[in-house]
Amino acid sequence: MKNIATKLALVTGLCLNLGFTMISTASAETKVGLLLPYTGTYASLGNAITEGFELAIEEAGRTEEFTIVIEDTEMKPPVGLAKARKLVYQDEVDVIAGVVSSGVLGAMRDFIHQSQVPLIVANAGNNLATGENCSPYIVRVSFSNGQINRPMGTWLSENGVKTIYTLAPDYAAGHQMIDAFTEAFTAAGGEVIGSEFTPFGQTKDFGPYLTNAQASGADGIFVFYAGGEAINFVKQYGSFNIKTPLYGSGFLTSPLYVEAEGDAAIGVRASLHYIPTLDTAENKAFIKAFQAKYNTMPSEYAVQGYDAALALMAAVDNGGVDRATLASQLPHVSYVGPRGPLEIDPATNNIVQNIYIYDTVMENGALTQKIIDTVPAVRDDVAGCQM
Ligand code: PHB
Numbered sequence: 001m002k003n004i005a006t007k008l009a010l011v012t013g014l015c016l017n018l019g020f021t022m023i024s025t026a027s028a029e030t031k032v033g034l035l036l037p038y039t040g041t042y043a044s045l046g047n048a049i050t051e052g053f054e055l056a057i058e059e060a061g062r063t064e065e066f067t068i069v070i071e072d073t074e075m076k077p078p079v080g081l082a083k084a085r086k087l088v089y090q091d092e093v094d095v096i097a098g099v100v101s102s103g104v105l106g107a108m109r110d111f112i113h114q115s116q117v118p119l120i121v122a123n124a125g126n127n128l129a130t131g132e133n134c135s136p137y138i139v140r141v142s143f144s145n146g147q148i149n150r151p152m153g154t155w156l157s158e159n160g161v162k163t164i165y166t167l168a169p170d171y172a173a174g175h176q177m178i179d180a181f182t183e184a185f186t187a188a189g190g191e192v193i194g195s196e197f198t199p200f201g202q203t204k205d206f207g208p209y210l211t212n213a214q215a216s217g218a219d220g221i222f223v224f225y226a227g228g229e230a231i232n233f234v235k236q237y238g239s240f241n242i243k244t245p246l247y248g249s250g251f252l253t254s255p256l257y258v259e260a261e262g263d264a265a266i267g268v269r270a271s272l273h274y275i276p277t278l279d280t281a282e283n284k285a286f287i288k289a290f291q292a293k294y295n296t297m298p299s300e301y302a303v304q305g306y307d308a309a310l311a312l313m314a315a316v317d318n319g320g321v322d323r324a325t326l327a328s329q330l331p332h333v334s335y336v337g338p339r340g341p342l343e344i345d346p347a348t349n350n351i352v353q354n355i356y357i358y359d360t361v362m363e364n365g366a367l368t369q370k371i372i373d374t375v376p377a378v379r380d381d382v383a384g385c386q387m
Helices: 004-024 043-059 077-090 102-115 145-158 172-187 207-215 227-239 258-265 281-294 300-317 323-332
Strands: 030-036 066-072 095-098 119-121 138-140 163-169 191-198 220-223 246-249 269-272 334-337 340-344 351-363 366-378
Touching (some): 030 043, 030 300, 043 066, 043 095, 043 281, 043 300, 066 077, 077 095, 102 119, 102 138, 102 172, 145 172, 145 220, 145 269, 145 351, 145 366, 163 207, 172 191, 172 220, 191 207, 207 227, 227 258, 258 366, 281 300, 281 334, 300 323, 300 334, 323 340
Parallel strands (some): 030 066, 030 095, 095 119, 163 191, 163 220, 220 246
Antiparallel strands (some): 269 351, 334 340, 340 351
């Protein structure tokens, strides 16, 4: 995994290319601000999204067409907003891609809308950004928090789980993921008998929360955790020898860090929009290219970065030469990618995609993912969005 210093060197290299190309050919170029966390709980997510983004552009042989300016949100909403302003006013980017945290996306939304700079969301699931606070300048190629968790609520209830205890970090994504799960689970006849939210990015000891969850007597524990928090949570679930089955948003056992979780991840059942074991030609080709460049398995985060770059290149090819034309072309993206078929819903600018229910299993001495079920073409309600 590249560190930030290497990335900045890469940016400098790309900037030099830009200068050269402008002098030699004066061809139109697109300046992209990549706004991601490179420090903190979600740093590995930011790195994986960057890897996917760079791979797509390199694979297409178009590195000279795009100048990439990288900024670290540090996963802090005020920092994310300040960096977005810097990218727009100082760097004068044509488009921003990235954003991992729902909190950062919430803080940036009004600025993006008012400054009319297109934003390709490559992770943050904040429902409001494609719901009541939607904008023609925000297009999401990742997922919404509701989209990932509703199918799991319905699925668990229909498959015999009657009572659940929920846990998640105490910020926008944690609340939205648990709300979506709870709504679908209860609508299908299940009951959530307890729920706690843990201080975001600060909880090191999940023991007391796990003890309460087990003591509730629920049939299962359903959680959302990602990045460093997911690793700590799953490891502690294993070391406290909790017997209650563990379910979650699929980020919990992401291939990005499941190896760090170890055997404790075996048997966790979860829902997600990309699983590396998907048996399709598109996914196999993507994995081959990703492994050739990075020598590791890709994750949903890498796919989101990859698809963000594919969407950007398609928008450029369809006449996106400046902020306004890019914004109008981005929602038209539609193709079959590593995760399966995807399109952007013009009513919300959120992605429409399959959601997969999967188990983490041990096979030939390595942790891998077994797909149990597929919920096709999951689309969010318009939820107050007026474009
Ligand atoms: C979010 O804050 O929206 C978020 C962060 C990490 C994830 C998923 C969603 O893995």
